[in-house]
Amino acid sequence: MNTSIRMPFSVGMMLLASVFGEQLQAEDLPVHPDDLKIVRRIAAHEKLDALPVPAPRGWPQVEAPVTVRFAGAGDRSRHALTVGCNEDGRVTHLVGNGPLLCNEAFAWIAGMPELRVIRIDHNIPRPQSGVDHQLYDGSGLIALKDSKLEEIKIGHAFDDDGMAALAELTSLRVAWIGHSRATDAGIAHLAAHPRLEQFKISSQGRPNCVTEKCLATLATLPKLRRLGLQETFVTYEGGLKHLAKLTGQLEFVSLKMTLVLPADVEKLKADHPGLEVETSTPAEILENPNARGVARWASPAAVKYLQSRSAE
Incomplete structure (x- = not known):
């Protein structure tokens, strides 16, 4: 999505000031006041108590004309939310790291009329916090059912209730579910989703969570072009044979850190001429703590392949 828009002079001056290290006052933040109230509510809930910084440097960089970062103070600086806005100050992007969006927060951000992208890593309470993980399971996404949201990256506490809510977001084109608690049963809610073009999920090698069975569901997505099934x-x-329904449409499949026999990869490629397939070597899988657990429940033939080729 192209969000490159000419910035007003006043916004440009604020960004220039931040480059020279000046802290801008809260009332000068280039965010629409209605959206700013929501962002401040999220920041207060997650104790992001450092002064907000316009046009922040470093990760993550957001594809928006105007950005502001809200972060934890001191050694909690990596727990941060970066907000991207259009030239009118309306929030288009919410990007960050750490527990940021509890289920209740999705109802708050439903008040952001131009929100298009959510990318949150590690959206799960810290173990020592005593906060129930279910409060971050993603089920609150249902509040965005009528939003303009097109892309989401979320995981960790996200589970099958979150997947059921996500399936109701018919404007969604891109979904990346990382290291979540979702299972094949949750993915089944996505059957025949009308707009999803890209879907990726990783399962940390856990048994009976995300397995090859979900491919039958994903093969029903009428616009799917890029697919990732990782750490399984x-x-x-x-x-993989179910994906034959998408022949001529599917462009890319990532099986990174997933145990799959080379012969099965070749069969997949035969079904989809020109398909790009990303895989990992046995050595890479065994070296990855999030992937090597798959050896405990894969087929004997696959485990033998994994062990026999691990030194290559």
């Missing part, structure tokens, strides 16, 4: 075990007969 797949075969052609048990899952």
Whole structure:
């Protein structure tokens, strides 16, 4: 999505000031006052108590004309929310790291009329916080059912209730579910989603969570072009063959850190001429703590392959 818009002179001056290290006062923040109230509510809930910084440097960079970062103070600086806005100060992007969006917060951000992108890593309470993980399971996404949201990256506490809510967001084109608690049953809610073009999920090698069975569901997505199924075990007969329904449409499949036999990858490619497939070597899988657990429940043939080729 192209959000490159000419910035007004006043906004440009604020960004220039931040480059020279000046802290701008809260009332000068280039965010629409209605959206700013919502962002401040999120910041207060998650104890992001450092002074907000316009046009922040470093990760993450947001593709928006105007950006402001709200962060924790001191050694909690990586717990941060970066807000991207259009030239009118309306929030288009929410990007960050750490527990940022509890279920209740999705109802708050439903009041952001131009929100298009949510990318949150590690959206889960810290163990020592005593906060119930279910408060961050993503089920609150249902509040965005009538929003303009097009892209989401979320995970960790996200589970099947979150996936059911996500499936109701018919404006969504891109979904990346990272290291979540979702299962095949949750993914089943996405069947025939009308707009999803890109979907990726990683499962940390846990058994009976995200398996090759979900490919039968994902093969029903009428606009799917790019697919990622990572940190699990797949075969052609048990899952990859279902993707033949998307021949001529599917462009890219990531099986990174997923255990799959080379012969099954070749069968997948035969179904989809020109398809780009990303895989990992046995050594890479065994070195990755989020992937190597798959060896505990993969087929004997796959485990043998993993062990015999691990030194290559």
